[in-house]
Amino acid sequence: MSRASSAASLFAALGDETRLQLLHRLSSGGPGSIARLSEKSKVTRQAITKHLEVLADAGLVHSARQGRESIWALDPARLAEAHQALDQISAQWDVALERLRQFVEK
Amino acid sequence: MSRASSAASLFAALGDETRLQLLHRLSSGGPGSIARLSEKSKVTRQAITKHLEVLADAGLVHSARQGRESIWALDPARLAEAHQALDQISAQWDVALERLRQFVEK
């Protein structure tokens, strides 16, 4: 993760309700086929496929063909990196907020 | 922040390099006019204005007209909320990662 340059693309990948739901589904329910991941969704299977590909481009998930279905799962390594990226942004904002707080108190 | 529903729009607002730079600039350099915020950017002043408006829609910044210039600054309250949203996602992923780790070890 080349700090800041790819943070934007990480956020962009997370910037969609359907994709957040997919991530949540994968992180709480474990790996699943496209069909199963599409089950409770309002959009079509192909739409889900596209979203999964976006998440894959961001490195957050990956897939493996198994028979006639392709199983998608979270990618632990990249997810951990993304986790850190989020923490860094949070930390940066902490500093900003602290600065603002002190400014107001003066 | 209506949990999860608006997390996506928060991430969407953060999903652009120029906007992340603006946030970084505002959090490290304090409030500034559009002209000053546009100074080191490659895109035009109007592009910067649009990005600031996107950030404003996400509640992350706000502006106030001062004479002939409009001054933009971080919005502490919403920034803190966003901070928490990020932390929650991180926490969710922590659980997922731990689950994955245990699964692998078996």
Place this chain on the structure above:
DNA sequence: AACGTACGCAACCAAATGGTTGCATTTCAA
């Protein structure tokens, strides 16, 4: 062998995005 299931691929579409240019307006300063 034949049928249903699970996908992949491609074309297509509307709307949103990120950007530009041109011009009008407001405001500060000489």
Place this chain on the structure above:
DNA sequence: TTGAAATGCAACCATTTGGTTGCGTACGTT
């Protein structure tokens, strides 16, 4: 009061995005 500075507003443009439908293909199952 006149000119430059700082924005705002609007039109326009290319690309991306999120979604669809239709059809082909591969794989299990019976």
